[in-house]
Amino acid sequence: MDYTDIRYEVADRIATITIDREKRLNAFRGRTVEELLHAFRAAWADDDVGAVIFTGAGNKAFCVGGDQKEFVETGSYGLSQNGRWEIEDLHVAIRSIPKPVIAAVNGFAIGGGNVLAAVCDVAIAAEHARFGQVGPRVGSFDAGWGTHLTRLIGERRAREMWFFCRQYTATEVERWGLVNKVVPGDSLMAEATAWARETVALSPTALKFLKCAFNLETGGLGAQALFADAGLQLYLESPECQEGRVAFAEKRAPDFAARRKG
Numbered sequence: 001m002d003y004t005d006i007r008y009e010v011a012d013r014i015a016t017i018t019i020d021r022e023k024r025l026n027a028f029r030g031r032t033v034e035e036l037l038h039a040f041r042a043a044w045a046d047d048d049v050g051a052v053i054f055t056g057a058g059n060k061a062f063c064v065g066g067d068q069k070e071f072v073e074t075g076s077y078g079l080s081q082n083g084r085w086e087i088e089d090l091h092v093a094i095r096s097i098p099k100p101v102i103a104a105v106n107g108f109a110i111g112g113g114n115v116l117a118a119v120c121d122v123a124i125a126a127e128h129a130r131f132g133q134v135g136p137r138v139g140s141f142d143a144g145w146g147t148h149l150t151r152l153i154g155e156r157r158a159r160e161m162w163f164f165c166r167q168y169t170a171t172e173v174e175r176w177g178l179v180n181k182v183v184p185g186d187s188l189m190a191e192a193t194a195w196a197r198e199t200v201a202l203s204p205t206a207l208k209f210l211k212c213a214f215n216l217e218t219g220g221l222g223a224q225a226l227f228a229d230a231g232l233q234l235y236l237e238s239p240e241c242q243e244g245r246v247a248f249a250e251k252r253a254p255d256f257a258a259r260r261k262g
C-alpha cells in the first residue's frame with residue numbers, strides 16, 4: 001500500500017509509525033486510519049520488528065482526532081478504500097499487536113488523538129504536549145476506548161476529562177499516570193528510541209504473553225467500542241452534533257440550548 005498520510009520506517013528492530021498530516025495537526029481521516037492499520041499490521045507481521053514507536057509529524061501535535069475540516073467540507077471523515085471507517089479496528093490492532101507500542105506524544109493529543117495515545121502500552125510526552133477530550137464541545141464522543149481513561153487515571157479524572165473538555169499539561173497528566181515520562185521536546189524521539197531499544201532486547205515470547213494477559217481485562221472494550229460507535233454514527237447525523245462541528249469551523253462557542261431535553 002502506498003502511504004500518503006503516514007510514514008512507516010524500520011531501523012534496528014524498531015518500527016516508527018508517524019501520522020504525517022502536519023498542516024492538519026495530524027488529524028486523521030478515513031485514509032489515515034486505513035494506512036495506520038496497515039502499518040501496525042505490517043509491524044505485527046515482521047519478525048524483525050520488536051517494538052513500535054507511534055508519533056506525529058512536526059512538533060505541534062501528536063494527533064488532534066478526527067479531521068474536522070474534512071468533515072465540514074465533505075460530510076464525513078472519508079472512508080477507507082474498502083468502504084469502512086476503521087478507527088475501532090485500529091484501536092484493537094494497537095492493543096493486539098504482540099509487541100510493545102510506545103506513544104511519543106510530540107504536542108497536542110486531543111479528542112481521538114488522546115484516545116490513540118491512551119491505547120498504546122506506554123506513553124512518553126514532550127514538555128509542551130497538551131492532552132484533552134473535546135467531543136462534547138464539537139459534537140462527538142468515544143464511549144468505547146475513550147472510557148479506558150478510567151483505568152489509566154481513575155474515574156474522577158476520566159470523567160473530568162470528558163465532561164469538561166479542558167486541556168492538561170504533560171506534567172499534570174504524568175502525575176495522574178496518563179504518561180510514563182515527560183522529557184524536553186528535542187529529546188522526545190531519542191528517549192522513545194532508548195525505551196524501544198531496551199524492550200527489543202527482551203524475550204519476545206514473554207512480552208507477547210504479558211501483553212495478552214494485560215489485555216484480558218480490557219478485551220471487552222473492543223465489543224463495547226463497536227456498540228458505542230453504532231450510537232455515534234447516528235449522533236453524527238443529528239443537528240446537535242452538526243452545531244458542535246459548525247461552531248468549531250466558525251471559531252465560535254457552540255449553542256446547544258435548543259438540544260436540552262430529558
Ligand SMILES: CC(C)(COP(=O)(O)OP(=O)(O)OC[C@H]1O[C@@H](n2cnc3c(N)ncnc32)[C@H](O)[C@@H]1OP(=O)(O)O)[C@@H](O)C(=O)NCCC(=O)NCCSC(=O)c1cc(O)c2ccccc2c1O
Nearest residue numbers: 024027064065066067068069087108110111112134138140
Ligand atoms: C487542537 C487545538 C486544541 C489547537 O488549538 P490552537 O488554539 O493551538 O490552534 P487552532 O484551534 O487555531 O488550530 C490550528 C489549526 O488547526 C486546525 N485544526 C485543529 N484541530 C483540527 C482537527 N481536528 N481537524 C482539522 N483541523 C484542525 C484549526 O482549524 C486551525 O486551522 P486554521 O486554518 O484556522 O489555522 C484546537 O484546534 C482544537 O480543540 N481542535 C479541535 C479538535 C477536534 O475537534 N478534534 C476532533 C474530535 S472528534 C474525534 O476525534 C473523533 C474520534 C473518533 O475516533 C471518532 C470515531 C467515529 C466517529 C467520530 C469520531 C470523532 O469525531
